[in-house]
Amino acid sequence: MLSRFDFKGALRRTLTPLQRLAATWWRRQSPSRQDRFATLGPLVSVMLFLAAIILAFWYLRNEEIEREAEAVKRDTEIAQQQIRVRLNENQEKLVVIARDIVTRAIDPQEFGVQARAFARERPEVTHVTWLTNRRDRRASVSGAGFQAENLMVLDGGDPSMPSGNPGTAPEIAFQAAKERRQVVYSQPFTDNNSTSVFQVQVPLIDRTGFAGVLIAEYSIEALLRYYVPTEVAGRHAVSVLDAREQVMASTVTPMPGQRIKRASIVSEVPLAPALNGLVLRGQGYRTSIGLISNTLFWMVVALSVLTVWMLLGTWKHMRRRMQFQTALANETNFRRAMENSMLTGMRAMDMDSRISYVNPAFCAMTGFSEAELIGRKPPFPYWPPDRFEENARLLQQEIHGRSPAGGAEVKVMRKDGTIFDARMYVSPLIDPKGKQSGWMTSMTNITEAKRVRDQLSASHERFTTVLEGLDAAVSVLSVQQGELLFANRSYRLWFGADPKGHAMLAGSQLSRSKDDPDADDEVDDYSGLPAQHLTEVGSDPREVYIEGLEMWFDVRARYLQWTDGRLAQMLIATDITARRRAEEQAAQQAEKAQVTSRLMTMGEMASSVAHELNQPLTAITNYCNGMVSRVRNDAIQKDDLLAALEKTAKQAQRAGQIIHRIRNFVKRSEPQRQASSAHAIVEDAVELAGIELRRRNVAIHTYVAQRLPTLMVDPILIEQVLMNLLKNAAEAIDNAALPVSRRHIELRVVPKHTAELGGNIEFSVTDMGPGLPDEVIERMYEAFFSTKSDGMGIGLGLCRSIVESHHGRIRAENLYNGASIVGCRFAFTIPVELSRPEPSGPALNTAATP
Structure with a gap:
């Protein structure tokens, strides 16, 4: 039996270089990435399966559409061919009849016999008519095979008659046949019976030239009915459209008031051999349901989406688990780094007052190592020898939960024997089950803070001494409560401890009752801030007169945040009574100087004023002496006397105006x-x-x-x-x-x-x-x-x-x-x-x- 190493070596030898490269790449990935790739594999497989199903449905649907399009095209061409054959046969027969007419082999009576035979065998023909070159009707036979005396009459208003109007389809075809000397098919139009028709006009050419036309009129609807094969009409809808794509006739009759919708499969060919703008259109419809309406397709899509959703859910769950694991590791590292870097010393004790944990900051404060402190019981090595009893008492208070909320201030001895001030805060240590397992103590070195506090206290005393020694009144008032927060000696000397003095200096009405509805206009109930912008008050100086003290004050105000966070207004009021009195005296002196200046100006102008007044006074004297002399001699009339008196009064008025203006200019008065x-x-x-x-x-x-x-x-x-x-x-x-x-x-x-x-x-x-x-x-x-x-x-x-x-x-x-x-x-x-x-x-x- 091969060992595990031999098996791995044999497996490695059987792998190709590409596979070995993939295996090496896989091993280099982290476990989280391997889990992610393992989840993405099934997801990609499901997506590929769904794409393959959609492509299969799409391919089958396109195959069906192509087959249906070929069938529609084939049936449309068959219908075109049948109609073409019929129209060509009719055209040949009409050409034979036209040749007999031109050679005078037949007269109108014999023409009627041949036309009846022609129309009786061709139900698509509505009538056959023989017209001269002057548009006179020689003979006309209806589709039923009878002579129609009222048909194709020039003055009868028949739309089928070439009446000479250039806008009608028969007239256009008549002119084309006359000019081209060829068979012409007219544009479609509507006859007297509201039937869509078109004409074929065969020109009659004899030795003298153009002798008229032979007209055969076709019903478009009859052409479709008789010459479109039944099997074609049963498979597809066939219709004839004009140049404006208006349906002239169709093998499918729509419901009244409805229009036939354009089919999805359409094949169009011209209506040959007419070539008059008519188009033969074949329409086909899909017999199977579409891709969107396929139930099987939607079942596959639903199953694929469900599978994708489950895979995504699994992937998200794995991702959240990895995130939780990473967050837990980061949190642990963060707390450890925070404990190691923080300046606050941390100490944990069990229920027997044995030290179970200290952080590096605690060790740095006391100078003792972690090994020297863990497991120690009171008295602890950092207790000063002369404070064993005090520290033991504080420890008992901590154990019994009677430690002060603001912490306890203690003396701590370092390993080198130096002592520093510290503040300790104690809180119970609760385990995950909610049971207390000991006590957690935090300790901070307050030696520097205590020194700064003493300095601040001394600085505050100096600051208070300076404010108390100022000749200006300094006061701070709470904006919300109207409470006087601070007042120096000068303020208390002038106004006592009453905040109304602050209100008088600020120009506000803090004494207004809270029940006064107008009080809401100055203070915002939500924030307690003045409703007006604080910058409108600003720190610009104002001069205020206090009647009770008979003093003037230069008042400067600003808003500030008090030590407890409340919005407050500070006023500095300087006594300027002496300056105001000096200004009043200066103003009086300036007013006297103004009057003096005016008097000096008029003094310099005295000679000019005397000369100015001398003219009207001299004139008055002359007028009076003249009137006295003439009155004594009885040599003056009443009118002359009145004229002289008026001139005298005018000169006196002029002198008075001069004196009045000078008097107004030099008189002393208050500026108004x-x-x-x-x-x-x-x-x-x-x-x-x-x-x-x-x-x-x-x-x-x-x-x-x-x-x-x-x-x-x-x-x-x-x-x-x-x-x-x-x-x-x-x-x-x-x-x-x-x-x-x-x-x-x-x-x-x-x-x-x-x-x-x-x-x-x-x-x-x-x-x-x-x-x-x-x-x-x-x-x-x-x-x-x-x-x-x-x-x-x-x-x-x-x-x-x-x-x-x-x-x-x-x-x-x-x-x-x-x-x-x-x-x-x-x-x-x-x-x-x-x-x-x-x-x-x-x-x-x-x-x-x-």
Whole structure:
């Protein structure tokens, strides 16, 4: 008997190289892959079996279809041949009759005898007619063999008669026979009896030429009935179709209102020898059921699918088993790696307090090896000698389940004698049967954490000391509960421990009752967050006045997450009462400076004002003296007296208007913003400045754009700015002793829109003076800086303050012609909404001359 090794060697010698290669490849595969291939083999076999069954059914079905198609084609050709033979015989007989007519061997009476014999033997012929070349009927015999006087009459409306209408089938055939001198078959048409027919027309050619035609009309339905063999009609449906594939006649009569569906097997041949567009179609149907309707096929498919499903289920089960095995191995390796890599020490004890397991981290913490700890009972070698009793007591608490939930803080001694702080957590060790088998203890080194905690505690104390020493009030309030979480000394000094102080500073209403239905609008019930975006509140500073304390606070707020996870709001309120009072005093001083500036302006214009008032007063004196003289002399009429009085009143009104405008300009009043028109402001400013301009012989040109929006400004202050700019421009021109061509000022008011400022109205004053040096442009807004020998240096500074108080901008620039300065331009803007224009009058565009 051969040994097992001898048998393997003999088997290896009998294998071919390909088989040995396959065996080597199989041995190299893992067991899981071998199981997978072992499962895929039957699956592939079943799929190949199902494919073979489907191919067999498909092949048999195609064989049947090919046999049926050959049979249909053969029967169609047989029917074509039978009809062709019959039509050829009839055509030959008609040619003989036509020859007798042409040779005058027969007259109409004898023609009737031959035509009756011809029609009686041929049931497919409906009638035989002899027509002249003028379409006159010489004789006509119906299919029954009788003379038909009303048949083929030219004026009778018979569709079978070539009536001369070029669109009818008989007329087309008549013209073709006349031209070709050959036998012609007409296109199919419907006769008086609603029967589908076609004609064969034999031309009559004598010595004089075309003498007429001999017409035989065929019924298509009769051709199929009499000349399609009975066995062919019994096997397949045969029909005649026209050029539009409309069925003219068929061996199968459909049910009324239904159409015959096109068969799956069709064979078509032309209706020879007519060749007039008629097609003979044979139709066949499969006698066996299709592949989809085959019950045996579906049984095979169902069994194959069931087998595949079972194989797939087995494969998935094996795959899940391998996955579970792999997952279990990975989990075991993961837990072992986690235990070996974690910094937390793990220790397991049995019910007798004997150590049964320690991980590498526990050994690394204590310095003892696993062999030195496994199997040891209390006292353990890592207990400090001076803490045996304390550790024994803690161990008894652990065994009896009274260990603190937050763990116990203990001292642990390393093998080298050093001691560190640790925290131990104990939990019962339960086996798979639910029975406790010991205790599991986790230990962490908290020496560094304890040091950090002490440092944090000290840092917290320092931080609290700093906050308590701040002059600003710092408070933190819970958004959901409205609870004051923190308040420093300044807050408690001003508001006590009441959260209402926080609410007053934040501008909210935390004192609102919970039953108030409007309270839901500010807080979201689901998350407890403010309904409005927190960024809308932001950290922008706000100034809040507390009436009870009569103090102003600069309040900055932000949202933060409190130590317990609650959303809280922190406020820092700084006392700015002293600063607010200083600002109020500065505002009062600025108001006084504005009034002083206006008074100074009018003081400088005093001589011009006196000259301006002197004209109407002189005119009034002259008018009064003239009227007194003429009244004394009784040399004045009533109308002249009234005219003189009206002129006197007009001059007095003019003087009053001058005084009224000057009084409104210089009087002291609180700034009052109101809806004002740029047109009116410019008119008042130009009228006041006109006095100074005329005195200095300077012209002014004014342009105000149409449909400017309404300005929300203090008109007196804006007039003061325009007055100052116009007066400065006039002084610059006059001091430079410029010629008349350059002694003019341009005042323009136009709307503008920029990306930086948005919509605004721009007031610009342009002069043709010598301009300003660069060092003056840099310092001209400084207080008490002036280029005039008698100037106080507060005019442009006030102008800038007035414009910026209206949220506008003011700027100055020199105008250049090449490298030389040809003028100066002052411009300031007032913000407005340009989308809502003011319905004003036409643009102010005036020119004033000195």
